[in-house]
Amino acid sequence: MKLLERLKNEVLTADGAIGTVLYSYGLEYCHEEMNLQRPELIEKIHSEYIAAGADVIQTNSYGANAIKLARYGLEEDVEAINKAAIAIAKKAAAPGGQYVLATIGGIRGIRNTDVTLEEILTAVLVQAEALLSGQPDAVLLETYYNFEELTETVKLIRSLTDVPIIAQVSMAEPGVLQNGLPLNDAFEQLQAIGADIVGVNCRLGPHHTIQAFETVQLPEQAFMSAYPNASLLDIEDGRVVYESEIDYYAKAAVELRNQGVRLIGGCCGTTPKHIQAVKQALSQLEPVTEKQAKQQPVIELQEAEPREQQPLHEKAKTQRSIIVELDTPRHLEIEGFLDGSQQLYDAGADVVMMADNSLASPRISNIAMGALLKEQGIRPLTHLTCRDRNLIGLQSHLMGLNALGIHDILAVTGDPTKVGDFPGATSVYDVSSMELISLIKQLNDGISFSGKPLRKKANFSVAAAFNPNVRVLDRAVARLEKKIEHGADYFISQPVYTKEKIIEIYEATKHLETPIYIGIMPVTSHKSAQFLHHEVPGIKLSEDALSRMEACGDDKDKATAEGIAIAKELVEVAAQYFNGIYLITPFLRYDMTLELMNYIHQLDEQQKGVQA
Known part of the structure; x- marks a missing residue:
């Protein structure tokens, strides 16, 4: 039988x-x-x-x-x-x-x-x-x-x-x-x-x-x-x-x-x-042919609390939007960070973004600094890396962010620990950034990573990273499309250092409805330019930028001015093609970021005048 x-x-x-x-x-x-x-x-x-x-x-x-x-x-x-x-x-x-x-x-x-x-x-x-x-x-x-x-x-x-x-x-x-x-x-x-x-x-x-x-x-x-x-x-x-x-x-x-x-x-x-x-x-039992199943408990999910500000991905579809990044300190003195964040926000940044132990080096927790920024009336955007937390820690961290009213997230895989201060530390990587995006969106549906109802929907707007500094841009764009399938609301790019690359990005991504924030980071010296170009994954400078910074020699003021000049040229092109601009602050030099923000505002005012 x-x-x-x-x-x-x-x-x-x-x-x-x-x-x-x-x-x-x-x-x-x-x-x-x-x-x-x-x-x-x-x-x-x-x-x-x-x-x-x-x-x-x-x-x-x-x-x-x-x-x-x-x-x-x-x-x-x-x-x-x-x-x-x-x-x-x-x-x-x-x-x-x-x-x-x-x-x-x-x-x-x-x-x-x-x-x-x-x-x-x-x-x-x-x-x-x-x-x-x-x-x-x-x-x-x-x-x-x-x-x-x-x-x-x-x-x-x-x-x-x-x-x-x-x-x-x-x-x-x-x-x-x-x-x-x-x-x-x-x-x-x-x-x-x-x-x-x-x-x-x-x-x-x-x-x-x-x-x-x-x-x-x-x-x-x-x-x-x-x-x-x-x-x-x-x-x-x-x-x-x-x-x-x-x-x-x-x-x-x-x-x-x-x-x-x-x-x-x-x-x-x-x-x-x-x-x-x-x-x-x-051995002596026959099969059950009838049963009364218990009713699955119905848990009414509360809707997510209304957002205080417009989601970045919605704003960047129709108007200028600026993200500024300021790394949290690697030490316990935070006054300079808080002061810089306030100045950047007051100057017109939509959010102040904080990395999550970038380059695998420990910094003050971005969730802690994000809470302090909110107390000052500043809107924070926090990175969340897959490297440092298992699924338990990731969900706990996200639930904490939602409880604090921090709803802007950049989901990243994270640099491997061997590049940072503790090369022997364990990298977790329970999930990739794509999977993390999907899981965050699951929280927005009121469902935990394990499938359990959370009784309330989260309200996260999820950004994904975009590295355009690759030999074959089409492959990078294909990854963007996969991230969109997983739920990415918008993209934030690695810093770009050539005008041609910005235009190439536009041509390769103009079919996407998902907004992209183009990354611009001014260099501060020839040495830092060499370091970024040769040692930091995902960043490549143009030969023109490298030679211009080399010509500055050891003159710090001249190097700063030249670094800003190069960045302004890039900003000018980026602003023509993208609503979203992402300004990365080098070494807490937020004075440089402020100057670039003012330049963006000037460009926008000029454009309005032309249209009028």
């Missing part, structure tokens, strides 16, 4: 974790490679789960795709590893006739990867074809945090085969996916595109998994599955452990059956002992 036929009248027991057992043996490398290196060990684990009572086992192929195997230099072995996986499982299941699931794991997790969906599907196709060649009883898609990835994968697998598809999501919060989609809605969408069994696995233990299923109705066209973790994980002496009593897990399996689940196994932390207890607990 085939798997779906059995599930019509029975609650079946699946196996538990393979990785947990291998981990207990001290094998912490690539578990999927064991299909080739230690096939007898993998077969032994399958046999232990079968002996424990598993009706269904899965192949040891969770991460056996080219993207994940590339971490170990095994991307060329995808076909061999997957064909071995299905062969080993089928051999172990043959004597008892257990069902074999061909397992394909999600690639995007809570910590996303930079690979595109197209690249993911290409990798899945190769893996799936290898597994399907072994004629599994079903395909198990498990540990999918990204719902788009799962739905597209289901469509791909369904185009390849008629065997049953089990589609399992992973939740960071009970009953809701990472994008805020309720679990019940996710199940409805999955069965509509061809999933035969819909379920959950990983991340949550039995308690929260049961809690999630309480809000789910029985699907009309599919069965349900659940593979909870043994418990919430803990760390002991640097090793991951799961504290779980076997009897507790078995009772949880019964409760999952009471919620309508018909295929019950285990994920991280579970062992053959857990599965044996589950089998015994479920």
Whole structure:
């Protein structure tokens, strides 16, 4: 009898974790490679789960795709590893006739990867074809945090085969996916595109998994599955452990059956002992055919508080807008920074922008200085880098900014730590700047990074960085288009040092409706010009600018005047093509920025006179 036929009248027991057992043996490398290196060990684990009572086992192929195997230099072995996986499982299941699931794991997790969906599907196709060649009883898609990835994968697998598809999501919060989609809605969408069994696995233990299923109705066209973790994980002496009593897990399996689940196994932390207890607990129970799902609590989201000022991306579409950057101090004396910020704001800057430990060197927190600026009536714009904070810190930081009424953000990936004061420090990079933009926009919808309602919508206007100082500008523009897809409201460019480059930028980006602020930073000396040109990533000066600064020699006043003169020439061109101007203050020399701001105002007044 085939798997779906059995599930019509029975609650079946699946196996538990393979990785947990291998981990207990001290094998912490690539578990999927064991299909080739230690096939007898993998077969032994399958046999232990079968002996424990598993009706269904899965192949040891969770991460056996080219993207994940590339971490170990095994991307060329995808076909061999997957064909071995299905062969080993089928051999172990043959004597008892257990069902074999061909397992394909999600690639995007809570910590996303930079690979595109197209690249993911290409990798899945190769893996799936290898597994399907072994004629599994079903395909198990498990540990999918990204719902788009799962739905597209289901469509791909369904185009390849008629065997049953089990589609399992992973939740960071009970009953809701990472994008805020309720679990019940996710199940409805999955069965509509061809999933035969819909379920959950990983991340949550039995308690929260049961809690999630309480809000789910029985699907009309599919069965349900659940593979909870043994418990919430803990760390002991640097090793991951799961504290779980076997009897507790078995009772949880019964409760999952009471919620309508018909295929019950285990994920991280579970062992053959857990599965044996589950089998015994479920052996006399028939499937549930009716249930009353709990209503998902309806949380009315409060609208975001009205903004005090017009968003920069709206202003820059129709009129002149100036952003000035002033770095927060690298020391504890802040009076000069506050005074400079006040003068710049009073001179007509829309915002005072503060970097987030630029060049990986620590400065006073821009969120702290932003709060002080707001107290002075100055509108702050803060950078937010992916380098220094994990997802927990990023969301906490953003929630704090929203609470302070700081709504202007520049999302950046961040310079690597090796270029800064602490080259041995860890770079986090849980997400890229593009992913961070998407997550910030998710907060604007009132949804946390994990999918949990925030009770109130945030109100961020999100800028993205633009580096036009590249050999092939079209590629940089393509990145802008991707950032727009992720939700970028406007762009702020790296400083530009040639008139020709400004015009080139305009021609390459004039098809975009998203505003661009062109970066202008005056140089203060020949040495600083050389440093910027040769050592600072993303900045290149023209040969003319370099020679003009060199001609100033060691005369500081002459160098300052020449640096401003060069910047004014650039400003004059930028103002003709772009409403947004971004002035970067060098070394707290805000007197130079003030002079450039006054020059912009003069140009605008002259233009008004011409138009009049």
